[in-house]
Amino acid sequence: MAKTPTKARTVDLKNKRLVAEHLRMIEAWQDQENVYTTLCHRLHQTLDITSLLDLFAEEANRLIAFDSLAYRRTRQTGDFGYLRGSGGPHHCIYNLSLQREDLGTLRFDRRQRFSEDELAILEQFIGILVQPLRNAWRYREALEAAMTDGLTGLGNRRALDDALTRSAELARRHEQPLSLIMLDLDHFKDINDRLGHIAGDEVLTQIGDLLPETLRTSDQSFRYGGEEFAIILPQTDHEAAFQVAERLQTALRETALECDAGEIKLTGSFGVASLESDDTPQDLIDRADQALYGAKREGRDRITTEDASTA
Numbered sequence: 001m002a003k004t005p006t007k008a009r010t011v012d013l014k015n016k017r018l019v020a021e022h023l024r025m026i027e028a029w030q031d032q033e034n035v036y037t038t039l040c041h042r043l044h045q046t047l048d049i050t051s052l053l054d055l056f057a058e059e060a061n062r063l064i065a066f067d068s069l070a071y072r073r074t075r076q077t078g079d080f081g082y083l084r085g086s087g088g089p090h091h092c093i094y095n096l097s098l099q100r101e102d103l104g105t106l107r108f109d110r111r112q113r114f115s116e117d118e119l120a121i122l123e124q125f126i127g128i129l130v131q132p133l134r135n136a137w138r139y140r141e142a143l144e145a146a147m148t149d150g151l152t153g154l155g156n157r158r159a160l161d162d163a164l165t166r167s168a169e170l171a172r173r174h175e176q177p178l179s180l181i182m183l184d185l186d187h188f189k190d191i192n193d194r195l196g197h198i199a200g201d202e203v204l205t206q207i208g209d210l211l212p213e214t215l216r217t218s219d220q221s222f223r224y225g226g227e228e229f230a231i232i233l234p235q236t237d238h239e240a241a242f243q244v245a246e247r248l249q250t251a252l253r254e255t256a257l258e259c260d261a262g263e264i265k266l267t268g269s270f271g272v273a274s275l276e277s278d279d280t281p282q283d284l285i286d287r288a289d290q291a292l293y294g295a296k297r298e299g300r301d302r303i304t305t306e307d308a309s310t311a
Contacts, residue, residue: 035063036128043132047139050082052132057084060125064118066110073104073137077144080104088112092119098130103137149223151201152208160222160230164281167220167232171275178275179241180284181231182292183248186267186300188227195261202259203266214251215244228292230285238274238305245270245303253301267301274306 039059046052057069068085087109096103106126108114114122147159155163164180171178185207192200204227211221211229220232231248233241249270256263271292275284287306295304 035059036124039125040128043129047136049080049133049136049140052129052136053082054084056125056129060122063125064114064121066108068109070107070109071104073102085109090114092122094123094126096126096130096133098134101134103130103133149208151204152223153205154208154211154229155220155222157222157224160224160232160285161281163220163222163232164284167234168275168279168281168284171234172277176235177237177240178284179233179236179238179244180273180275180288181233181241181245181248182224182271182285182288183229183231184269184292184296185227186269186296188266191264195259195264199259199261199264203257203264206255206257210251210255211248214248219244230288236274238272241272241274242303242305245272249301249303269295269300270303271295272303272305 039056042055042059043052046055053069053071060066060069066085068083068087070084070087071080071082073080087107088111090111090113091107091109092114094106096106106129108122147155147162149156167178170176185203188200188203191203204223207229208221208223211231215221215231218234222230222232224230231244233244236244249268252266252268256265258264269292271288271290271294273284273288273291279287291304291306295302298304
């Protein structure tokens with residue numbers, strides 16, 4: 001029996017290529033959607049700004065390679081900066097905002113130019129970042145408000161406790177000195193009695209400006225309560241801390257504080273203590289406070305250290 005020849009089928013290679021390309025595009029789109037979904041999910045898991053930017057950099061770099069990511073936001077309380085990696089000659093910069101609220105600047109750097117497609121993807125990533133970033137800033141501002149003295153703008157007692165705990169841990173870890181100054185404004189009650197509490201508040205507000213202006217940027221000032229203040233001095237031994245207290249004492253003596261009732265001249269009493277190997281943060285506060293009250297007992301407007309030397 002003769003075999004009937006099979007008729008050859010024509011293969012449309014162009015159509016095959018188009019189908020394959022469409023399938024590839026769908027697969028890439030699905031993968032990209034998964035990346036966006038993952039990014040959105042991860043960014044809503046933290047309210048810490050540094051952790052948020054770490055997660056963003058990690059997920060964005062999976063899709064678009066870059067050499068560095070930098071973020072900066074300028075605020076009245078000081079600039080916030082973040083940097084991950086080291087950059088190249090090519091960069092793109094985005095000013096972030098949401099509902100007219102400035103949220104800072106984001107910058108990507110790398111050694112090769114960014115293509116238009118890559119920039120479009122980065123911009124979609126940034127669109128996902130903006131809302132969690134604003135949430136993180138809201139959370140940070142709430143924490144700062146809870147740890148800020150409303151009158152002076154300095155840290156409050158709670159902030160002092162937290163900062164001193166961290167500073168003591170760092171000092172021990174790196175085997176560096178740490179000192180604390182306690183300051184009490186002399187005869188402050190007389191100002192309230194003679195001129196009223198409004199004048200007293202004006203004086204405290206100006207002290208809140210004077211302390212940071214007189215200290216290093218690494219030093220931290222706090223309102224401990226009433227007319228008493230605390231200053232943390234990282235990487236500062238006992239002798240250097242005494243010199244800082246002398247500088248504050250001079251600044252206070254030479255500053256004419258302005259209020260509606262006129263100029264007010266003030267002095268202060270200072271107590272200085274340095275961290276010992278077995279100190280708790282409260283031990284350091286107590287010893288600086290005891291030194292302060294020694295200065296007040298000896299006549300005020302002087303500095304007393306824990307070894308009872310004065311100036």
